[in-house]
Amino acid sequence: xxxxxxxxxxxxxxxxxxxxxxxxxxxxxxxxxxxxxxxxxxxxxxxxxxxxxxxxxxxxxxxxxxxxxxxxxxxxxxxxxxxxxxxxxxxxxxxxxxxxxxxxxxxxxxxxxxxxxxxxxxxxxxxxxxxxxxxxxxxxxxxxxxxxxxxxxxxxxxxxxxxxxxxxxxxxxxxxxxxxxxxxxxxxxxxxxxxxxxxxxxxxxxxxxxxxxxxxxxxxxxxxxxxxxxxxxxxxxxxxxxxxxxxxxxxxxxxxxxxxxxxxxxxxxxxxxxxxxxxxxxxxxxxxxxxxxxxxxxxxxxxxxxxxxxxxxxxxxxxxxxxxxxxxxx
Amino acid sequence: xxxxxxxxxxxxxxxxxxxxxxxxxxxxxxxxxxxxxxxxxxxxxxxxxxxxxxxxxxxxxxxxxxxxxxxxxxxxxxxxxxxxxxxxxxxxxxxxxxxxxxxxxxxxxxxxxxxxxxxxxxxxxxxxxxxxxxxxxxxxxxxxxxxxxxxxxxxxxxxxxxxxxxxxxxxxxxxxxxxxxxxxxxxxxxxxxxxxxxxxxxxxxxxxxxxxxxxxxxxxxxxxxxxxxxxxxxxxxxxxxxxxxxxxxxxxxxxxxxxxxxxxxxxxxxxxxxxxxxxxxxxxxxxxxxxxxxxxxxxxxxxxxxxxxxxxxxxxxxxxxxxxxxxxxxxxxxxxxxxxxxxxxxxxxxxxxxxxxxxxxxxxxxxxxxxxxxxx
Numbered sequence: 001x002x003x004x005x006x007x008x009x010x011x012x013x014x015x016x017x018x019x020x021x022x023x024x025x026x027x028x029x030x031x032x033x034x035x036x037x038x039x040x041x042x043x044x045x046x047x048x049x050x051x052x053x054x055x056x057x058x059x060x061x062x063x064x065x066x067x068x069x070x071x072x073x074x075x076x077x078x079x080x081x082x083x084x085x086x087x088x089x090x091x092x093x094x095x096x097x098x099x100x101x102x103x104x105x106x107x108x109x110x111x112x113x114x115x116x117x118x119x120x121x122x123x124x125x126x127x128x129x130x131x132x133x134x135x136x137x138x139x140x141x142x143x144x145x146x147x148x149x150x151x152x153x154x155x156x157x158x159x160x161x162x163x164x165x166x167x168x169x170x171x172x173x174x175x176x177x178x179x180x181x182x183x184x185x186x187x188x189x190x191x192x193x194x195x196x197x198x199x200x201x202x203x204x205x206x207x208x209x210x211x212x213x214x215x216x217x218x219x220x221x222x223x224x225x226x227x228x229x230x231x232x233x234x235x236x237x238x239x240x241x242x243x244x245x246x247x248x249x250x251x252x253x254x255x256x257x258x259x260x261x262x263x264x265x266x267x268x269x270x271x272x273x274x275x276x277x278x279x280x281x282x283x284x285x286x287x288x289x290x291x292x293x294x295x296x297x298x299x300x301x302x303x304x305x306x307x308x309x310x311x312x313x314x315x316x317x318x319x320x321x322x323x324x325x326x327x328x329x330x
Numbered sequence: 331x332x333x334x335x336x337x338x339x340x341x342x343x344x345x346x347x348x349x350x351x352x353x354x355x356x357x358x359x360x361x362x363x364x365x366x367x368x369x370x371x372x373x374x375x376x377x378x379x380x381x382x383x384x385x386x387x388x389x390x391x392x393x394x395x396x397x398x399x400x401x402x403x404x405x406x407x408x409x410x411x412x413x414x415x416x417x418x419x420x421x422x423x424x425x426x427x428x429x430x431x432x433x434x435x436x437x438x439x440x441x442x443x444x445x446x447x448x449x450x451x452x453x454x455x456x457x458x459x460x461x462x463x464x465x466x467x468x469x470x471x472x473x474x475x476x477x478x479x480x481x482x483x484x485x486x487x488x489x490x491x492x493x494x495x496x497x498x499x500x501x502x503x504x505x506x507x508x509x510x511x512x513x514x515x516x517x518x519x520x521x522x523x524x525x526x527x528x529x530x531x532x533x534x535x536x537x538x539x540x541x542x543x544x545x546x547x548x549x550x551x552x553x554x555x556x557x558x559x560x561x562x563x564x565x566x567x568x569x570x571x572x573x574x575x576x577x578x579x580x581x582x583x584x585x586x587x588x589x590x591x592x593x594x595x596x597x598x599x600x601x602x603x604x605x606x607x608x609x610x611x612x613x614x615x616x617x618x619x620x621x622x623x624x625x626x627x628x629x630x631x632x633x634x635x636x637x638x639x640x641x642x643x644x645x646x647x648x649x650x651x652x653x654x655x656x657x658x659x660x661x662x663x664x665x666x667x668x669x670x671x672x673x674x675x676x677x678x679x680x681x682x683x684x685x686x687x688x689x690x691x692x693x694x695x696x697x698x699x700x701x702x703x704x705x706x
Contacts, residue, residue, distance in 0.1 A: 305703075312380075312565075314380060314705075315384070316379065316381050316702040316705060322681075
């Protein structure tokens with residue numbers, strides 16, 4: 001077998017079959033894929049929740065993960081945030097001609113590992129190869145179905161609810177930017193990329209009054225809070241100093257001129273919880289990440305806005321992020 | 331020393347609160363109001379982001395100045411960037427925010443979506459690498475900024491000459507801070523009402539003075555009776571700068587003082603200054619968006635470096651493009667109006683579709699009011 005992906009491997013013929021058999025099936029095969037037919041019969045799924053997401057990232061391999069881990073964790077996390085147990089996933093690869101087969105296999109292995117954490121299966125897939133230059137290495141699309149066990153929804157958010165964060169923020173965004181800019185730090189930043197089903201499972205089993213969960217991916221914590229504030233026509237009041245941030249992440253943001261609140265996370269979520277249960281939920285979150293924190297509460301003061309309060313008694317709005325993330329000049 | 335040592339103590343809540351208290355105490359001794367212009371957009375950003383206005387007594391107010399190199403760029407020059415970016419086999423490099431500012435043809439982001447190769451660089455020196463890796467393409471550096479970034483552009487040109495790189499060109503938009511300050515309080519243009527400006531004192535940008543020294547501000551206390559305090563960009567710096575300004579009024583002094591002693595001297599960085607003067611000379615006039623033409627307020631490449639000058643190599647349009655009639659940026663910059671007094675603020679003019687200079691970048695006064703809410 002050749003060392004890199006060729007256009008012939010996407011042709012549906014012998015080479016295509018070989019790529020799938022030798023790499024994809026070898027790691028991901030299960031009773032659903034075994035049939036290798038045009039579609040897969042899933043049987044009954046109760047309270048089915050369905051989601052899809054596409055993944056493109058530079059660099060493909062980063063400290064704390066790679067595009068394979070990211071795509072499975074990302075799609076499964078969307079289900080978990082809805083209170084759903086991830087069950088079945090589809091996997092679509094778009095690969096650039098000339099992409100290294102060893103890299104491809106490394107990505108497939110990460111996918112396998114992340115699937116087992118979520119106790120989920122790949123039930124259908126597709127591989128396309130495009131000419132060199134028409135895509136950046138590899139793109140992955142994942143669609144996922146889960147069974148909803150608890151109804152977490154922003155529709156339940158009310159005034160006086162407490163706002164919690166499951167861990168320190170901006171690690172994924174900071175690690176990607178540092179990687180792209182070639183910034184070397186003494187303590188390299190590791191992305192927070194991880195599957196959240198394990199945490200969510202325990203939250204569901206606790207039976208506590210949890211209203212809504214949202215993973216703070218693109219747009220960061222700022223986007224999640226603003227989306228909720230706008231949808232519920234309520235004010236999200238946050239105490240800025242309570243938002244957990246690691247020193248090295250803050251350092252990168254200082255050097256590059258970024259606001260950590262708009263940088264992406266891939267394994268950190270915001271939760272809104274009835275005020276009576278905030279400490280109990282925090283206790284569960286801290287079992288998984290000791291940096292989890294209660295960061296604020298929901299009020300009616302400025303409907304549809306997020307309010308940041310400083311330690312010296314001043315207040316300002318936190319806006320919805322917009323445009324590209326660009327550093328300030330001087 | 332750790333990275334956090336560079337900012338942590340300058341954001342200490344207790345220090346900020348103590349300074350606020352001290353300013354309040356001192357300001358009780360004042361007769362009337364002091365309007366302090368923070369010249370630099372970096373200061374505006376700090377004031378709004380950290381909510382410092384909310385900590386100040388009623389008789390101290392800020393006027394947000396023109397010190398944001400992206401905001402003051404006239405539309406016709408943004409068009410130059412767009413036109414240059416759209417040239418065949420060309421890579422246009424510039425700094426951060428510049429990419430999203432719209433000219434009459436669109437922004438550099440729009441140019442990129444139409445196929446132009448536009449890159450933002452952290453340091454002008456990154457241009458060297460891009461030029462070496464792309465010997466068959468022209469690499470144009472669209473240079474912006476005050477005295478802070480000018481020496482880096484000069485250093486880039488020095489390297490380009492030294493390495494004999496034939497594919498690098500410059501479009502120079504470097505501006506100077508003292509000339510625009512003077513324009514605000516003493517305009518030569520008889521159509522401009524600078525006589526009624528409400529600026530009582532200046533908070534001088536510290537990064538500019540790291541290069542140019544604090545001496546560039548000496549004319550303001552001497553000739554115009556406006557004290558200047560050169561202050562850093564962290565909230566503690568700004569609060570301390572305000573306190574020093576208030577004390578000058580209370581004690582009846584009027585002088586240039588340095589708050590940012592950790593990097594600023596009277597003379598500045600002589601080497602960097604020599605570098606600027608080796609490659610650049612002053613333009614007779616330079617148009618500032620919102621303020622009009624200001625004499626000797628910007629640099630251009632000296633004639634002997636014409637072959638590196640994109641303004642000379644390419645035939646770029648010279649016509650001026652005016653801002654919307656309802657825009658009152660000039661009055662805002664002279665302290666005669668607040669952003670919220672503008673008819674189009676937040677309606678026709680937003681950061682997504684700026685009509686005037688103050689809404690253009692996050693460092694402009696209107697954009698900062700829009701983004702952070704100016705809560706009191």
